[in-house]
Amino acid sequence: MAETIKMTKPLISAEAISKSYFKGQHRIPVLQGAGLKANRGEFISVIGQSGSGKSTLLHVMGLLDSPDIGEVILDGNRIDNLNQSARDQLRNHVFGFIFQFYHLLPELSLLENVMTPLMIRHSIFGYWAKRKEIRDAAMDIINQVGLGHRIKHRPSELSGGEMQRGAIARALVGKPEILLADEPTGNLDAVTGGGIMELLNSLNENQQLTIVMVTHDEAIAAQAHRTVRLAAGRIQLLARDEAA
């Protein structure tokens, strides 16, 4: 992935995003013209208070939500106005999500959870034809996150840290270009959270994975290349511009 070093054009950019929700009759603005650019191989953290709109920004970038105003551009192409099926495809191929509450499917074992994105990608017959490859890919990722001994376990039998590692494995199994992390350490103690951050850092360094992480924890945010501060739906300032 040597070409990713060029960084002439951002891999993904959210431009002047506005988004509001309705609570009954009241319109509640969440994002008011927020923007964010991430270059290939960059690790960006977005920090802000609860309700500052940082999760919404992440969802809009990851096509889980659409902006009221503004554009999301991936590799020079606008993607927020694509049709539903193209958006589904992009979520599956380009983005990997990890969440504060891990969001593993409780009925499936760890291995099955990790394989889910690939099962979604392939039809029943496609899956059947490639089931060995898919399984190998999933096992590979699980071993990378250090859970090789837990593949048969259900999420309820795993610890918080293990669940988050499993969620990271699931996010990565489809070989995404961008990892969107929503408070990945928010529900973990400092030591376990530190382990998760190490994992994200090593993925960023070793595989040049682009990561956009949302957090409210300054110390966690500081581990990224760059921190963007969000308040009241607007970007406040570029906090640092230091290399990792």
Added chain:
Amino acid sequence: MYKLLLCVRYLRTRYIALASIISVMLGVATMIVVNSVMAGFTSEMRDRLHNFLADIVIESRTMEGIDHTDRQMAAVEAAAGEYIAAMTPTIDVPGMIMFEDPYNGKTITAQVMIQGIDPESKGHVGPLRDYLGSYNPEIEDGVVIREALRSRSEPLSWELTESATRYRDEMKLQESLEIRSAFEDESPPVKSEEPANGALDESPDFDAVAADTSHTVADQTPLVQDVFLQDSPLNKPESQIQTGAYPARVYLGEGIVSFQAQDPDTGKLHKVMLVQPGDDIILSTVTVGRPPEIVKMNATVVDSFRSGMNEYDTSVVLMNIKELQKNRGMQLDDAITSIHIRLKNYEDAPKAIAALQGAFPPGIVTIKTWEEKQGLLLSAVEVETAILNVLLFLIITVAGFGILAIFYMIVVEKTRDIGILKSLGASSNGVMSIFLYYGLGLGIVGSSAGVVLGLLFVRYINQIEDGLSWVTGRKVFDEKIYYFFEIPTYVNPAMVLSVALGAIGIAVLASILPARRAARLHPVRALRFE
């Protein structure tokens, strides 16, 4: 792939879904059992109707009948002989029967249909041997209490069986002894007086005849005179007893002269016959004169019959056709009222009827198949079955609403998982198909279980009935009421298949609404759902 995996997992882990599986299963099983039993009863009933009625019946439009049996039969043979396996002449005429209840001495009068038949040719048209008591063993509660009195090879006739002859002999002796003692005591004969007094106010005409009868019998039969002469009447020769029987002989429908009585000790029902083969009865009917006049016939009971159709068994008296002709004044013209025909192949019925309609002018006779004659009853049964099916299918529909409610619940419970799947790139259609597959799987599992349960129930229905009877202490299915020793069932594979498919269809239909709801969930809102 994730769709199948998830719906299989949901089937295995959501025990609430079992509730809907059970309701589908019960609905399907009930439909199969009820349909099989209904079909069994219907085909059994059709068989019995068919057997008693023959394939085609040519019927005179008037009670006077059509003249010249031979010529009519020859005309039938000439017109449609190629289709016909057997035919028999018959006279149908309404009448009254009168007999004495041996338990309380009262005279019983009942309305009957007198059918003049020729047993030999009737036996070729329908299974008359299967109906007659003397050709079949008497079975009560599955135990043979009397062996068949005649062998199956014995020709059908109006002769009394040996035991009937012996019975008649003893009865006549007792009667004559009573009469003699009555004369000696110079008091009125008990046996003949009582019925006359007992039923006087109800129908004086027949009572007079009844009182008259016992005297007539006593006066007319040579047997009685022998009894007066001989000191040891039990040793009298058989030939004299034979002459005692009237020339008019009848087979009585069992239901006319029997009733079900409960044994005070065991509480079991058993059949009580009021008239035995060898007894005498009185029939009255009308002549063919204008206007018809009442004619009275003394007749000896040769046998009782049971066709299995309650309607016939409680109303039909089979009588020898020649005697009926004589009594009704039909013998000069050799007239009959109908011809019963059995075809070689029942499928030829429309052709045979068309041929016969050409041979007989339409104003004189009607020509119908047994189905046309019983059309009302048969279509009533069909309508009944259809309505029952609609009602039972409503049960499965109720199960469908259960599925709908439970699925809605599961969708709500799984809201976050649906959000996760969407964040991983699952399409709305994919999420919808999880729940459609789920409904399909549930329907398949439920209706397969229902089919298995239903078929097992049908297979072991008699054992189940025995068990239920044992538990409740009373007979659930009384063979004496229904005339079946076993519950008849008929499993139609097409019916089983359509019930199962219908149930699966309903399960899928019921899951459409919850599945659409799942598909329309907004991923972000679904993920935030707690």
